Amino acid sequence: MDSLTLLAFARGPMLVIAIAVFVLGILWRLFHLLWRPSKPDLSEPRSTAVVRGALGAIVTRMWHHKTFRERTLAGTLNAYAYHIGLAIVFFGFVPHIAFIERLTGLSWPAVPGWLFATAVAAVFVGLVYALMVRLTSPVLRLLSDFDDYASWVITILPMITGMAVLSLALDSPYPAQPLYPAPLAIHLLSVELLLIWLPFGKLSHAFLVFISRGATGAAFARKGASL
Amino acid sequence: MSAARITVGTADLDHPLDLTSPRLSVEKPAVRYDTQGDRTDSDRLAAAMAAFSQDFGRDAATWLESCIHCGNCAEACHFYLTTRDPKYTPIWKLEPFKRAYKREAGPFAWLYKAMGAKSKVSVAELEEWQALIYDACTLCGRCTMVCPMGIDIASLVGLARHGMSQAGLVPHELWAVSERAAREGSPLGATPKVLKERLAWLADENEVDMHVDLPQAEVLVTFSSIEIMKYPQSLVATARVMNHAGYTWTISSAGYEATNFGMLAGNAEWQKRMTMKMIDAAIACQAKIVVLPECGHAYSAMRWQGANMLGRPLPFKVLHVSEFLAENIASGRIAVTTVGRSVAFHDPCQVSRRGGATQAPRDVLKALGVELRETRDSGDLNFCCGGGGGVIANHRADEIRYKAFVIKMAQMDATGADEMVTSCSNCRQSFDDGQSHFRWDRKMGSLLELVADHLAGPEGIGATARQVATAP
Amino acid sequence: MDFDKDLDARGLNCPLPILRAKKALGEMTTGQVLRIVATDPGSVKDFEAFSKQTGNALLEHSAAGKEFTFFFKKK
Numbered sequence: 001m002d003s004l005t006l007l008a009f010a011r012g013p014m015l016v017i018a019i020a021v022f023v024l025g026i027l028w029r030l031f032h033l034l035w036r037p038s039k040p041d042l043s044e045p046r047s048t049a050v051v052r053g054a055l056g057a058i059v060t061r062m063w064h065h066k067t068f069r070e071r072t073l074a075g076t077l078n079a080y081a082y083h084i085g086l087a088i089v090f091f092g093f094v095p096h097i098a099f100i101e102r103l104t105g106l107s108w109p110a111v112p113g114w115l116f117a118t119a120v121a122a123v124f125v126g127l128v129y130a131l132m133v134r135l136t137s138p139v140l141r142l143l144s145d146f147d148d149y150a151s152w153v154i155t156i157l158p159m160i161t162g163m164a165v166l167s168l169a170l171d172s173p174y175p176a177q178p179l180y181p182a183p184l185a186i187h188l189l190s191v192e193l194l195l196i197w198l199p200f201g202k203l204s205h206a207f208l209v210f211i212s213r214g215a216t217g218a219a220f221a222r223k224g225a226s227l
Numbered sequence: 228m229s230a231a232r233i234t235v236g237t238a239d240l241d242h243p244l245d246l247t248s249p250r251l252s253v254e255k256p257a258v259r260y261d262t263q264g265d266r267t268d269s270d271r272l273a274a275a276m277a278a279f280s281q282d283f284g285r286d287a288a289t290w291l292e293s294c295i296h297c298g299n300c301a302e303a304c305h306f307y308l309t310t311r312d313p314k315y316t317p318i319w320k321l322e323p324f325k326r327a328y329k330r331e332a333g334p335f336a337w338l339y340k341a342m343g344a345k346s347k348v349s350v351a352e353l354e355e356w357q358a359l360i361y362d363a364c365t366l367c368g369r370c371t372m373v374c375p376m377g378i379d380i381a382s383l384v385g386l387a388r389h390g391m392s393q394a395g396l397v398p399h400e401l402w403a404v405s406e407r408a409a410r411e412g413s414p415l416g417a418t419p420k421v422l423k424e425r426l427a428w429l430a431d432e433n434e435v436d437m438h439v440d441l442p443q444a445e446v447l448v449t450f451s452s453i454e455i456m457k458y459p460q461s462l463v464a465t466a467r468v469m470n471h472a473g474y475t476w477t478i479s480s481a482g483y484e485a486t487n488f489g490m491l492a493g494n495a496e497w498q499k500r501m502t503m504k505m506i507d508a509a510i511a512c513q514a515k516i517v518v519l520p521e522c523g524h525a526y527s528a529m530r531w532q533g534a535n536m537l538g539r540p541l542p543f544k545v546l547h548v549s550e551f552l553a554e555n556i557a558s559g560r561i562a563v564t565t566v567g568r569s570v571a572f573h574d575p576c577q578v579s580r581r582g583g584a585t586q587a588p589r590d591v592l593k594a595l596g597v598e599l600r601e602t603r604d605s606g607d608l609n610f611c612c613g614g615g616g617g618v619i620a621n622h623r624a625d626e627i628r629y630k631a632f633v634i635k636m637a638q639m640d641a642t643g644a645d646e647m648v649t650s651c652s653n654c655r656q657s658f659d660d661g662q663s664h665f666r667w668d669r670k671m672g673s674l675l676e677l678v679a680d681h682l683a684g685p686e687g688i689g690a691t692a693r694q695v696a697t698a699p
Numbered sequence: 700m701d702f703d704k705d706l707d708a709r710g711l712n713c714p715l716p717i718l719r720a721k722k723a724l725g726e727m728t729t730g731q732v733l734r735i736v737a738t739d740p741g742s743v744k745d746f747e748a749f750s751k752q753t754g755n756a757l758l759e760h761s762a763a764g765k766e767f768t769f770f771f772k773k774k
Contacts, residue, residue, distance in 0.1 A: 032334040033292070038285040042534035044541065046583050061377050064299075067604050068373045076375075079297075139298040142313040150295050183370060197241040200335065205295045205376060212293035213377030215286045224583030226607050227372065639717045665712045666739075 003182035010188035018192035025199025026207060033211065040165020046224030054214035059212050060227060075133065082126030088119035089159070120159070125155050147201045154190075154197045161187040242403035244416050246456055250660040252620040253403045253416050259623070260355060263395035263402055268350040275394035277352060279324060280332040282386045288376040289326045294318050300370035300380060305610055305631035306363045315627075316382045317370035320359040324347045324387045342686065353396055354380050360384050360391065362624035365526075366491075367576035367611035381581065384616075400615045405488035410495040412504070414488045417455040421482040425459060426478065433463045436470055436606045441477035447543075448478050449485040449505055449513035451522035453652040461521060461652065464679030468552065471682045472560045482508025485525035486653075490532070491617035500535040502528055509543050516544045518551045521675050523577030523615060523651040530582065542576025548675050549650040552651045554586040556594045562683035565596035570645035571634070572599060573607040573658070576650030588650050588656075588674055595681060599643040610634050612649075614657030632661040639669065650674040700759060700770050702734040703727065709766065713741045717749050720771065724755055728774045732758065736770045742767055 047053070064072045090096060092111030101107040111119075131152055134140045164183040198204060220227050242253040262271075283291065300317040301307040307315040316324075330336060330345040339345045339649075368381035391397060397405075398490055405413035411418050423439060430437040438444070448469060454461040469476040482504035489497025509517045519525050530545045546554070555561040572588055579585040584604050592599050604610055612629035618624045635658075649655055649671055658671035706723045708716035716737045723733055735746070743760065746769050750757035758770040 021365050029292075029334045033285060033289055033657045036283070036285040039535070040541050042538070043531045044534070044545075057377055061375060064375075065372060065608060067608050068299070068302060072299050072373065075297065076298065079375075134296075137298060139301045139307075139312075139313040139316050140296065142296055143296040143316060143319060144657050145296075173567065205293060208289065209376055210291045215289050216377040216379045219286065219379065219382075220583075223581070225579075225581060225585070227377070578761050632713055633718075636715065640715075640718055641722060665715050667715060668711065 003128050005186060007181040007185040007188070010185040010192065014189065014192050018195040021193040022198060025196075026204070029199055030207070030211075031206060032203065043221045050218040050221050053208075054218040057213045057217020057220070057227050061217075068079055075130075078129050081122045082130070083125060085119040085122035086155075088115060090125060092116060092119070120163075123143075123159055124156075128150065129158075131206055149161070151197070151201045151203050154194050154201075155203070157190040158194055161190045228650055235350050237364075242400075242407070243673075244407075246415065248660075249663045250614070250619055250656050251303055251453060251457055253400050253624070255622045256399050259399045260402075261396070261398050262354070263264050263397060266395060266535075267415060269559065271350050271353075271396065272348070275390040275396070276331055278325060278390040278393040279327050279387070282389050283328050283332055286379075287386055288328065288332070290376075290380075291321075291325050292333065293376045293378055294325070295376060297375060297618040299373045299375060303369040303373040305365075305367075305613060305634050309630040309633060310627060314359065315363050317364070317384075318378070320356065320364055321372070321380070321383050321387060323352045323356050324383070324390070327390075339430050346480055348648060350394070350396075353391065353394060357391060357396050357398060358623070361385050361401060361616075362618060363619055363627060365576070365611045365613060365615035365618050366581075367615055368581050369576070369608070372580070372608055374451065375614070385490075387501050388491075389495060390493070392493035392495075397494075398621050398623060400620045401488065401492045404620050405492040405494060405497055408484070409494075411498055413452045413455070413484045414486060415452040416479070417450075417484065418454040419453040419483075422455060422478075422483055423480060425455060426462065427626070429459055430466075430670050434581045435466045437462075437466050437553055438475075438477045440480055441475070441512060443598070444475045444477035444512045444514055444515045446474045446476040446518055447482075447505070447509045447512060448476055449483055449519045449520055450451060451486045451525060452484055453522070453656055454620045456522055457656060458673065460676055461673055464673070465518075465520070465548070467679045467682060468561065468675070471562075471684070473553050474531050477512055477514075479505075479508035479512065481511070482506070485520050487524060487528040488620075490528050491524060498532075498629060499526065499536045502533050505529065506533060506537055506541065509541075514543050516546055516551070517541075518658075519545065519547050521548055521575075521650045521652050521655070521673055523575035523582075523653060525660070526575075526584070527577045527584045540660050547582070547584055547587070547650070549578065549587040549591060550584050552675070552678055556591060561678070563595055563678060564681045566677065566681055567596060569598040569600050569643075570677075571602060571639055571642040571647045572605070572674075573602075573612065573639070573647060573649040573651075573654055574606055575649060575654050576609065576615055577649040579609060580607045591674060591678060592648075595677065598644075600644040602638040602642055603636065610638065612654040612657040612661075614653060619653065619657050619660070629661065629664050632657070632665075636661065636665065636667060636669075644674055646670075648672045648674045648677055700734075701732065703731040704733045704771060706735045708735055708737040708739075708742070710738055712739050713745055717745050719754070720746070720749065720769075722754075724771060724773050729773055731773050733771045733773065734755045735771065736753060737767050737769070738765055740767075746771075749752075 002100055064076055088111055093116055094110045097107055097110055127182050219226055245252060245254040297314060304315060304317050326345055327348045330339050364384045366381045366385055370380045408414040426437045448465055450462060487498055487501045489501055519529055526547045534541045570592060572595060612635055613628040618628055647669060655671045662670060702726055704723055708717055708719050716739060718737055719773045727733060746757060754774045756772040758772050
């Protein structure tokens with residue numbers, strides 16, 4: 001298979017498969033959760049503002065309580081660094097926007113080159129730091145399983161493969177013909193691996209975070225307890 | 228491992244109570260029976276798994292699937308913070324249950340089974356985890372406050388205990404006291420006969436009117452057996468407050484015990500039995516309000532789970548005694564005099580953080596004119612006394628419980644307050660036990676007793692000859 | 700030895716004497732001396748470790764009968 005065929009495969013059938021698995025996987029998990037039995041709570045609620053409680057928990061849990069700051073600040077800041085970094089890299093880079101535009105027709109302005117470079121650095125440093133903590137903290141070593149390490153590798157792979165495609169000046173327009181079809185194909189395949197893996201492993205926290213926080217927020221609001 | 232296991236059959240119920248030490252429980256067993264019934268491992272496992280998959284409803288399933296293994300919950304747990312042993316990381320206490328859920332009932336259970344990707348949980352593992360979900364978790368829920376995914380770990384531990392109970396894997400003392408409660412009506416020997424004798428003695432000794440088994444009353448008053456057996460002055464204080472406020476009130480010898488060790492052990496049937504006694508008693512006397520005693524888990528059991536036991540909304544209002552005091556002080560029905568000392572308040576986790584009644588005791592203390600000195604972590608972020616969730620009954624947990632208590636001592640000491648009060652008799656005995664263990668020169672008091680000692684007007688102290696009013 | 704503050708930790712068990720000493724030192728100024736009297740035999744080892752950990756100098760300690768006396772200089 002020559003590199004252009006590989007690229008065609010990565011851009012064509014494999015992309016369709018990856019997006020299908022991504023969407024169906026998430027839908028299946030959501031359906032599975034909603035389908036689980038849920039007994040009505042007959043206790044007299046202290047407050048009926050459960051929706052506000054759920055939304056409130058989603059927002060307030062974005063930051064820790066002051067009393068935990070000393071012990072969780074580093075981890076929280078680091079998580080923000082690589083999450084925001086990933087978002088900037090994925091949604092703010094010129095070729096990525098062009099790629100999405102070709103698929104969906106949607107487009108938006110790119111971020112400046114310096115911001116993109118900072119985001120890339122934040123992702124690499126952040127992910128490496130997170131792994132180091134995972135490997136050295138006795139608590140995290142005990143908790144960690146295959147999913148944690150696999151998810152780490154699958155998340156950093158598109159970053160590494162993407163670096164190999166970075167041959168142009170950061171602000172230059174997206175070329176009609178890719179200069180290096182093979183590295184680009186590999187980059188795309190690594191992103192597709194991420195899409196396929198996401199619904200199955202811990203990366204599903206991307207959508208579960210809202211449901212989990214919301215469930216607790218609603219339950220606590222009902223009791224008049226704060227989170 | 229099964230060969231060495233000693234099990235207790237239903238015939239062996241001889242677990243004598245120890246009612247003289249600072250902490251009430253069964254006597255320290257010479258031989259522990261941490262498994263119940265004579266059953267095969269596969270039978271235990273099947274029972275546990277059936278209970279797990281039945282229990283793991285929508286919310287629980289969401290929480291079990293959401294953990295990102297960040298380890299933050301360890302930093303909220305008094306058992307981890309004082310031992311630095313990673314096994315006390317709250318979410319780790321649920322590891323086999325998480326695995327059981329994912330393998331048996333999760334979204335990809337079919338895939339895991341087909342691939343053999345997740346191994347089946349074994350009875351040996353459940354026995355190992357017994358020490359984590361019963362001895363090393365007070366269900367205090369502080370971990371819930373730090374989890375970035377908002378997982379309510381304490382709820383999950385409570386559910387996991389159901390499976391453990393179904394499998395006959397409850398720690399010796401917790402099983403013994405909850406079995407006694409189901410059989411005798413009280414975990415600590417506070418049978419109806421003992422209760423009536425105590426009330427007669429207390430009424431006489433303290434010259435206060437007590438009402439037992441009135442056919443009709445506005446308020447049904449309930450107690451914790453810890454109060455009945457260890458803090459009888461709380462019973463007197465309750466009566467004084469009720470008389471002062473001018474309610475028609477009664478104690479029911481058919482439903483007075485508000486503690487619910489069945490719930491703590493994870494035995495849903497025993498939990499329901501204990502709760503229904505109070506509900507039936509309240510319905511029988513047409514009570515409009517059921518007042519729960521100074522007890523944390525009693526509040527969870529009746530306020531938040533009672534209606535679910537009955538199967539319909541409760542036909543009466545449920546108030547923790549601190550809420551009852553706050554409401555009646557606010558309405559002017561209870562008048563208090565000024566205390567004029569500084570007080571540090573210890574929040575019972577199940578009433579404050581997990582019950583939503585954090586403000587009530589503070590309103591009461593404000594009315595008493597005390598200078599409230601909050602601990603560094605107070606209110607909803609309060610550290611547990613270490614004795615909740617049935618942990619205090621369990622001798623095997625003593626060592627880590629004392630370690631965890633050090634946080635509490637340090638925070639209480641740091642307030643420099645003249646006195647300490649709480650509104651949970653279980654917390655209180657936990658403090659008493661810690662006080663004795665560390666020879667601490669501070670004593671935990673009761674919010675209810677503080678109010679009863681500062682009632683304004685002649686009702687404050689028994690003015691006339693009092694007696695127990697008992698229905699014919 | 701002269702001291703600026705006296706802490707009676709008699710009768711208290713480990714780790715209460717340490718907790719109390721920490722609190723007392725926190726309320727003092729650098730260079731001041733705290734005297735502590737304790738009865739828990741474990742307190743000797745504890746206070747030595749406490750000194751190393753916190754950097755507050757343990758100037759002197761002595762035992763008389765069942766009582767142990769410690770002098771700490773606030774860092």
